[in-house]
Amino acid sequence: MSEHCGISASEERTWDAATLAFRLLDQRVERDVQQEVDLPLTYYELLVLLSRNEHGSLRMSDLAELTHTRASRISHAVRKLAEAGLVDRVHCEEDRRSWFAVLTDKARGVLRDAGARHVVSMRENLFDVLSAEQRDQLLDISRTLLARLAPESALAREGVPTREESDALAREGAGRAGTGGGAGHGGASGTGTAGGAAGPGTPEGAGARG
Known part of the structure; x- marks a missing residue:
């Protein structure tokens, strides 16, 4: 019996x-992504979340909620991304106290450049290392933990996919890696929520980018 608690x-x-395994996995994927773009993985993941919204924009408060990150840290990250020309900060027309982060054309190019490498890294360092059964178990374990730690998360509320659905998702991920269209986590960052989070306050013209 351990002496710790x-x-x-x-x-x-x-x-x-x-x-340790997931800390090292995060470091490995970040290293691979940085071979393509000079961005911390957390900043890259914010761009991925924005790209999954049809307008390429989200309220900064929504980004904080989706990533379970303090609003001050999101503000800092978005400011850095804006300085790099990857997002625009736009006032919400309905609530001038709120800000949107909006993808720029430059950011869409970054996602194209790094997306395929990101998917390949996840596949090489996680999904291809596990059997199909282990992948299903990892998903089930992750959702069980999310149900405890973040019950409001869309990922916690989703049903566990069938084996056929899991295989189809794996084939889809492999296809995105081969075409360069896989900008992001392949679904691991809250796509079910990010897709409609902007709502009626989306800044005018945000959908015209790219």
Whole structure:
């Protein structure tokens, strides 16, 4: 029995292995993405979330909610992305206290350049390492944890896909990697919520970019 808070030695090993594995996975994927674009992975993921909205824009408060990040950190990240010419900061017409982050054409080019490498890295370092059964188990475990930690998340509320659906998603991801169209996590960043988060306050003309 471990001396740490009454958890067993097996539980402690599970915690240590899981946290180390996903920390290293995050570092590996970030390194691969940075071979294509000079962006931290967290900033790249914000661009991915924006790209999944039909207007290429989201309220900064929505970005904070989707990423479970403090609003101040999102403001800092969006400011840095704006300085790099990757987003525009636009006032909400209905609420001047709110701001939108809007993808620029330059950002869409960044996503095209790095998207395929991102998908390949995820496949090489995670999905191809696991069996189909292990991938299903990982999804189930992740949703169980999200139901505890972020029950409002769209990913926590989704049903577990059938084996046929999982295989179809895997084929779709492989196809995006081959064509350069896979800008992002292949669904791991809250697509179900991001797609309609902008709402009626979307800045005029935001959908005309790209």
